[in-house]
Amino acid sequence: MSRVFLLGADTFRQQREWPVPDSVGIVTTESVTIDRELRLESGRRLGPITIAFERYGRLNEGRDNTILVTHAWTGDAHAAGRHSADDRKPGWWDNLIGPGKVLDTDRYHIICSNVIGSCKGSTGPTSINPATGRPYRLSFPVVMVRDMVRAQKMLLEHLEIDTLVSVIGGSMGAMQALEWALLYPEMVRSIIPIAGTGRTSPMAIALNALARQAIYNDPLWKKGNYKPEHPPSNGFALARAVGHISFLSEASMELKFGRRFAARDGLFDFFGQFEVERYLEYNGNSFPARFDCNSFLYLAKALDLYDVAWGSAGMAEALSPVSCPSLWFAFSSDWLYPPKQTEDVVAVLRQLGKPVQYHLIQSDYGHDSFLVEPEKFTAHVVDFLARLAT
Amino acid sequence: MSRVFLLGADTFRQQREWPVPDSVGIVTTESVTIDRELRLESGRRLGPITIAFERYGRLNEGRDNTILVTHAWTGDAHAAGRHSADDRKPGWWDNLIGPGKVLDTDRYHIICSNVIGSCKGSTGPTSINPATGRPYRLSFPVVMVRDMVRAQKMLLEHLEIDTLVSVIGGSMGAMQALEWALLYPEMVRSIIPIAGTGRTSPMAIALNALARQAIYNDPLWKKGNYKPEHPPSNGFALARAVGHISFLSEASMELKFGRRFAARDGLFDFFGQFEVERYLEYNGNSFPARFDCNSFLYLAKALDLYDVAWGSAGMAEALSPVSCPSLWFAFSSDWLYPPKQTEDVVAVLRQLGKPVQYHLIQSDYGHDSFLVEPEKFTAHVVDFLARLAT
Numbered sequence: 119m120s121r122v123f124l125l126g127a128d129t130f131r132q133q134r135e136w137p138v139p140d141s142v143g144i145v146t147t148e149s150v151t152i153d154r155e156l157r158l159e160s161g162r163r164l165g166p167i168t169i170a171f172e173r174y175g176r177l178n179e180g181r182d183n184t185i186l187v188t189h190a191w192t193g194d195a196h197a198a199g200r201h202s203a204d205d206r207k208p209g210w211w212d213n214l215i216g217p218g219k220v221l222d223t224d225r226y227h228i229i230c231s232n233v234i235g236s237c238k239g240s241t242g243p244t245s246i247n248p249a250t251g252r253p254y255r256l257s258f259p260v261v262m263v264r265d266m267v268r269a270q271k272m273l274l275e276h277l278e279i280d281t282l283v284s285v286i287g288g289s290m291g292a293m294q295a296l297e298w299a300l301l302y303p304e305m306v307r308s309i310i311p312i313a314g315t316g317r318t319s320p321m322a323i324a325l326n327a328l329a330r331q332a333i334y335n336d337p338l339w340k341k342g343n344y345k346p347e348h349p350p351s352n353g354f355a356l357a358r359a360v361g362h363i364s365f366l367s368e369a370s371m372e373l374k375f376g377r378r379f380a381a382r383d384g385l386f387d388f389f390g391q392f393e394v395e396r397y398l399e400y401n402g403n404s405f406p407a408r409f410d411c412n413s414f415l416y417l418a419k420a421l422d423l424y425d426v427a428w429g430s431a432g433m434a435e436a437l438s439p440v441s442c443p444s445l446w447f448a449f450s451s452d453w454l455y456p457p458k459q460t461e462d463v464v465a466v467l468r469q470l471g472k473p474v475q476y477h478l479i480q481s482d483y484g485h486d487s488f489l490v491e492p493e494k495f496t497a498h499v500v501d502f503l504a505r506l507a508t
Numbered sequence: 509m510s511r512v513f514l515l516g517a518d519t520f521r522q523q524r525e526w527p528v529p530d531s532v533g534i535v536t537t538e539s540v541t542i543d544r545e546l547r548l549e550s551g552r553r554l555g556p557i558t559i560a561f562e563r564y565g566r567l568n569e570g571r572d573n574t575i576l577v578t579h580a581w582t583g584d585a586h587a588a589g590r591h592s593a594d595d596r597k598p599g600w601w602d603n604l605i606g607p608g609k610v611l612d613t614d615r616y617h618i619i620c621s622n623v624i625g626s627c628k629g630s631t632g633p634t635s636i637n638p639a640t641g642r643p644y645r646l647s648f649p650v651v652m653v654r655d656m657v658r659a660q661k662m663l664l665e666h667l668e669i670d671t672l673v674s675v676i677g678g679s680m681g682a683m684q685a686l687e688w689a690l691l692y693p694e695m696v697r698s699i700i701p702i703a704g705t706g707r708t709s710p711m712a713i714a715l716n717a718l719a720r721q722a723i724y725n726d727p728l729w730k731k732g733n734y735k736p737e738h739p740p741s742n743g744f745a746l747a748r749a750v751g752h753i754s755f756l757s758e759a760s761m762e763l764k765f766g767r768r769f770a771a772r773d774g775l776f777d778f779f780g781q782f783e784v785e786r787y788l789e790y791n792g793n794s795f796p797a798r799f800d801c802n803s804f805l806y807l808a809k810a811l812d813l814y815d816v817a818w819g820s821a822g823m824a825e826a827l828s829p830v831s832c833p834s835l836w837f838a839f840s841s842d843w844l845y846p847p848k849q850t851e852d853v854v855a856v857l858r859q860l861g862k863p864v865q866y867h868l869i870q871s872d873y874g875h876d877s878f879l880v881e882p883e884k885f886t887a888h889v890v891d892f893l894a895r896l897a898t
């Protein structure tokens with residue numbers, strides 16, 4: 119497996135030749151529109167529902183070798199392979215998905231779909247509202263993680279798949295994996311939630327509040343009615359920088375930047391920058407061109423609202439339907455969803471007598487560890503999936 | 509000692525009757541203008557220098573009973589007492605300073621002065637530049653913590669005080685205390701740095717970068733040339749909210765807010781807020797009326813530039829002039845300046861054979877613990893000062 123040298127999902131690069139034997143090769147994002155309404159947790163209805171997805175490997179004759187990969191906040195359906203031979207970078211979890219890899223496409227049929235509320239092909243705030251013929255923007259309903267999972271279920275029904283070997287994902291992807299085990303216990307044979315939480319903490323909500331306010335403060339935002347060609351770039355870049363900080367860790371910043379001052383600046387220039395500041399600015403500025411600001415806000419809202427006990431008397435009641443084995447990972451330096459939050463869920467599952475494996479992974483890369491240092495936990499995944507098969 | 513119930517320096521309230529026997533009573537902020545130039549670390553010169561300060565207790569005949577209290581980022585000279593009988597709240601460390609209190613005004617002469625670069629009476633970006641007759645704004649020179657300490661030294665010379673029992677302060681105040689021990693070892697008999705750091709980490713710099721960008725993004729900022737009556741309130745409030753988050757902790761937010769949703773909002777309202785978000789917004793919005801935005805930026809810069817080894821080959825060389833005993837406190841839940849950063853300085857002082865006491869205080873109140881739970885460390889301060897006297 120290739121090693122990743124740079125920090126963060128967005129700076130993800132792989133140092134290797136193309137084509138390579140362990141790649142799924144050239145892939146295409148597919149799209150399906152399901153002409154049904156989804157009743158959301160809020161009580162509102164959304165439909166028809168379009169879902170963008172990618173598939174790697176082959177569905178077997180028994181139609182029972184599918185693993186669903188669930189993505190994080192600003193992720194998409196493009197988890198592996200490249201869209202063209204000269205594509206600059208592969209899908210976001212390409213180091214895990216492919217022939218002979220952890221999620222082995224010689225054996226499994228892998229599906230990754232874009233969540234509803236996003237802007238990467240699935241129904242979201244940039245979609246046309248059939249009732250008005252215009253984009254939803256802020257008339258889009260607030261969606262919860264549970265709604266995203268219900269939409270994924272509609273996709274699997276459409277594909278005539280009624281059993282999943284596993285649902286695996288990091289961060290918001292971990293929330294989706296857990297919701298799958300609650301909502302459709304008869305369909306899932308296992309879940310692998312990574313760097314997740316059972317309920318979003320006030321600290322995480324507060325960080326999202328900063329991101330929101332940064333966007334609201336931008337005069338170009340216009341309460342969500344910005345022109346796509348003139349997005350609120352300054353505010354959105356700042357919002358992204360808030361996220362970046364929460365995905366990194368004290369140690370990863372120390373390793374990568376230390377206190378180095380940007381070379382061209384004088385230490386006593388009022389506008390002089392340390393390297394860490396320049397990095398945040400650069401990465402923030404590249405973001406508004408490739409993600410919709412309203413979608414970003416709706417997904418932040420879904421994260422804030424996440425509480426596995428939503429609609430239940432408590433976590434124990436909420437988790438009681440879980441029947442499959444689950445494999446959990448948390449990262450020592452993750453301060454956005456600290457290990458304690460995963461451990462709280464794991465403890466309740468154990469009290470309920472559910473089969474649970476939990477690993478606290480030592481990593482300096484904070485919340486982003488699930489993208490940056492997968493080699494630290496993938497051996498457990500391989501082992502877990504192998505036992506499941508027997 | 510009265511107990512403080514609310515979080516954060518800004519929400520600081522004391523539940524007690526007025527007048528109370530342990531108060532220093534009605535106090536006045538004094539001001540002195542010293543007609544000399546200060547040569548700054550940057551090489552630039554600043555002068556004349558005005559310094560705002562307050563004094564509590566009496567200077568003894570030997571002129572050797574003074575304790576200097578140093579304030580944090582947005583603090584001021586008003587550390588104790590009230591400015592009038594109907595003053596709504598006392599000085600920021602009133603629970604420590606007064607007759608019979610930890611910093612006992614029956615015994616000690618206490619001085620607290622506003623740092624240069626601030627807007628609370630000392631020379632800073634809002635002051636009139638004598639060369640132009642107009643406010644400095646961004647023509648104000650970048651100052652370092654060391655420059656603040658040199659200005660304090662000018663004040664003490666003016667007051668004809670050449671020895672200090674101690675220099676005590678939290679956060680940026682801790683940095684000043686340490687610099688005193690390096691720059692003027694012949695003058696200080698002890699220092700008490702609380703919740704400090706030997707060098708600002710890239711994480712802390714990154715958080716300040718968010719605050720800066722929030723202000724720069726506000727069209728009313730006008731590169732520092734905003735009208736005082738029309739400050740960049742939206743951006744500045746957001747910048748303050750970034751600070752608030754870094755001063756609190758996971759645990760303190762959990763205790764104070766949990767996941768409670770603001771009562772008037774629907775959970776599925778796009779603009780609905782959790783209590784933690786409303787709190788940040790409220791506290792941020794009250795801030796621009798009482799602090800100058802450019803001063804905030806200059807002090808953030810001073811924090812970013814802080815490195816005790818500045819100008820030395822390393823921390824050991826930098827700390828070698830220290831001759832007095834030092835008493836250090838760090839707080840378990842402080843993630844802005846984590847205990848490790850204090851421990852790094854303490855370790856070097858010990859290696860150098862300096863007399864050092866260090867206490868890691870268990871507190872859930874994050875960086876703000878030095879303001880919110882002083883009763884957890886003040887017994888050590890009383891003991892330390894008593895031993896010093898004998």
